[in-house]
């Protein structure tokens with residue numbers, strides 16, 4: 288007699304095999320997804336809550352259903368993330384437009400977001416600069432060095448209690464940071480360089496539960512495709528620091544792009560909104576408009 292409908296959390300998927308943890312018993316199971324998932328175009332993702340039938344003996348079991356998701360990240364693909372931990376570093380040079388894109392998506396999904404500025408052993412100033420830029424948006428900025436193990440405890444405290452996803456540019460140090468934060472030993476770029484196997488980057492997202500923390504390591508990237516189907520007037524809603532000035536511009540439809548009497552432009556001049564954040568917002572706005580104009584092409 289097979290057991291039915293147990294519930295678990297999906298830790299990772301490699302090929303067509305998924306690893307699911309039953310938090311009640313602490314057991315992990317190797318499962319495959321039923322054929323209907325492909326028909327319904329559902330891909331089970333790390334962070335998903337699933338119902339499953341365990342396998343017997345050496346046999347794999349089956350994922351029966353994916354429970355409704357609270358949030359969904361497409362890049363990196365992950366479900367139910369509650370806090371995005373964006374890892375930036377002085378090398379490779381932090382791409383703040385990329386950070387802003389990720390923040391906008393996080394806020395749109397109702398996720399919390401923090402910035403972990405890693406490799407502070409190489410450059411202690413980047414974190415201060417980013418703190419100034421992102422404080423008006425209410426984004427906490429943590430200076431850390433995964434290599435030297437400094438600055439970790441305040442970041443741990445911020446992350447505890449939320450399902451967190453480490454994201455950011457390839458090589459920023461996400462895996463090294465995860466190892467340091469959770470006292471693990473996952474393979475990083477450094478280790479593979481030592482054994483001369485070329486660069487070792489994370490290829491699969493993986494959720495790790497340990498010491499009261501739930502953290503996902505994901506593959507880094509250097510590009511984030513612009514969002515399609517985003518009406519230009521909705522972009523500004525994803526900038527928390529604009530909210531106090533909403534409704535205070537001369538024109539009701541103001542997109543905070545340089546329209547006369549724009550309250551956000553004024554706030555940027557006064558430093559209430561960081562001028563660099565506003566500048567990059569206008570870059571993203573121009574891009575969003577262009578895509579919106581060509582949306583039926």
Ligand SMILES: Nc1nc2c(ncn2[C@@H]2O[C@H](COP(=O)(O)OP(=O)(O)OP(=O)(O)O)[C@@H](O)[C@H]2O)c(=O)[nH]1
Nearest residue numbers: 433434457458459460461462463476477488489507
């Ligand atoms: N100096 C310094 N180097 C670091 C630090 N953290 C990570 N590194 C180095 O940065 C390189 C990349 O680290 P990874 O942890 O593999 O980076 P990642 O963000 O996981 O990269 P992907 O998996 O490709 O996305 C390695 O050579 C690490 O040793 C740090 O705090 N200081």
Ligand SMILES: [Mg+2]
Nearest residue numbers: 461462488489
């Ligand atoms: Mg990695």
Ligand SMILES: [Zn+2]
Nearest residue numbers: 536541543549
């Ligand atoms: Zn305005």
